[in-house]
Amino acid sequence: MIRLKNICKSYDGKVVLRDVTMTLQEGKTHVLVAPSGAGKTTLLRILLGLVEPDEGTIEGLTGKRIGVVFQEDRLVEDLSALSNIRLVNRNLTRERVTEELALMGLEGVENQPVREFSGGMKRRVALLRALLSDTDILLLDEPFKGLDEKTKDGVMERTKALCRGKSVLLITHDQQETAAMAEEVFLHPKGFES
């Protein structure tokens, strides 16, 4: 269980997070819904340890490994889809990654450099990189951004299967994604200043 207590964060005097308190259950998928610019990404960066909160505490993260889908894809453009995914988890076999890419609708492109991919294809590689990483917690910041409706259904289904057993915090403002993914919803929680 991960507990965030009274997290506060300001940038140049502008309050972004004010007394945010929330609990992430072990092995569950939580969806955080809040308007754009409300501080969701700041919270994610605090959970990743990339930003220090001004006040508040986080319990339950010690010794846990975190996988993430950032707002940007953050892929190595010259590397293939296969290599980008295996970069973060050297124990993954080529066969496993190829199979998972195919299940995400990326069949036969595993050896292509991702610079040749469309935005939607890159997003799926970035998502799969996080899902297949050897981690206990997953933080997914708008992971289905840029996917067309038809592709999104299949990708969400596979994401749900791969998230099983992990503590997940998914950030979105899409109702369809919330309905499909959430086991626990934080709907416009207190403390996010928009």
Place this chain on the structure above:
Amino acid sequence: MWLLIWQAVGTMIGKDILLVTPAVAFLRLIQLSVTAEFWASIFFSLTRIGLGFSAGVVVGVLFAYFSFYHQRVREFLEPMMQTIRSVPVASFIILALIWFSSKNLSVLISFLMVLPIMYQNTLAGMESADPLLKEMASVFEVPASRYLRYIYVAQLMPFVRAGVSVSLGLSWKAGVAAEVIGVPSRSIGEHLQHAKIYLDTPSLFAWTIVIVGLSVLFEKSVLALMDFLAEKARVMR
């Protein structure tokens, strides 16, 4: 096409001392190439310019590395790099001749031509490395060796490659110029100097063809080797 124009102009002038035709220049080249001295001179210049170039690449990359991580090193090195870039190569050659023997002059001059270019390009590459990818690697706990090999080197490579490409040609030009002034025995520069003294224009053209050919061959080989190694490093086992 250019060979035809050269041939036509050479024939029109009709005086080998002013401009030889390509036929005469290549004939002279064939005559030279059967002598042992021709190959000894190529070996002499190639090894020295190659050594100066390699040292320039290694030291330039190392200096850039330390400058990137230590501001004081950067402040110390910048004026030196600026000076090397601005001072005419002839001044370096003459100064070096006062201090050293002419035998290894081309090593030093090639080194000095390559050093600031490699320093500047490598530093620019390091500065342009994507901080978002670094952050991604740190969150996923990608080991340093994998980060360096698959992310950092891949981002740095285009800058280093461009630096190598530019400095290869320069190292040849400056290296041979140093030999022409220093006249070390059995060097390409010595033959160019002799061609000048004896007004032996066919030899001048023949040796110039050799220099251009060697420079192109050297550049193509080094860049092909770099591309091969970069590609090999990128493949994940």
